Amino acid sequence: MFTKLNKLYLSLIAVLMFNVAYTQCDMPDNSLSISGSDIWYNSTEDIGGFQFNVDDATINSVLPGGDASTNGFTVSNSSSTVLGFSFTGGVIPAGCGTLLSLDFNGEPSGLSGIVVS
Numbered sequence: 001m002f003t004k005l006n007k008l009y010l011s012l013i014a015v016l017m018f019n020v021a022y023t024q025c026d027m028p029d030n031s032l033s034i035s036g037s038d039i040w041y042n043s044t045e046d047i048g049g050f051q052f053n054v055d056d057a058t059i060n061s062v063l064p065g066g067d068a069s070t071n072g073f074t075v076s077n078s079s080s081t082v083l084g085f086s087f088t089g090g091v092i093p094a095g096c097g098t099l100l101s102l103d104f105n106g107e108p109s110g111l112s113g114i115v116v117s
Contacts, residue, residue, distance in 0.1 A: 024096040032099065032116070034108055037063070039082075042096040043116070049085035050099070053113040057106035066100035067092050075100060081113070 027033055027042040032052060034040070041047070050068075059082065062075045068084050069075070071092045075084040084100070092099070 024098065027096065030116070032111055032114055034111055037101045037103065039066075039099045039102065039111070040097070041067075041092075041099045043092075043094050045094050046091035047094075047116055048089075048091050049083075049117045051081065051083045051113070051115045052111045053081050054102065054104060055109045055112050057104040057108035060103040060105065063101040063103055066098045068100045077102075 024033075024040040024042055027040060029042060029044050032039060032041050032050075034054070039052075058079050059077045062077050062082065071086065072088060072090045073084045073086050073092070075082065077083070082100070082102070
């Protein structure tokens with residue numbers, strides 16, 4: 001028979017087993033995802049430009065940092081759309097990481113209208 005302590009212990013183990021960290025490189029190939037204020041990417045090809053909508057939140061601004069900034073991309077936003085590219089023909093090398101971070105109001109439900117070239 002299980003005591004209350006044993007049940008609690010088994011419950012904790014179950015929670016920890018199923019609460020596995022999800023990282024950028026665990027995402028499906030050629031995808032974007034939102035995690036908190038970060039936009040993550042996993043790409044098998046170099047990225048020359050991108051555009052996407054943030055659903056159910058209002059974008060205030062693109063924050064400094066991320067691989068788009070590191071690779072010299074110009075990133076612009078409206079209240080719902082983000083657009084990024086390089087005027088010099090630079091690319092974000094194939095791989096995975098944080099594309100950029102956003103400041104927004106609301107709780108985004110996801111990304112849509114994703115275009116990556």
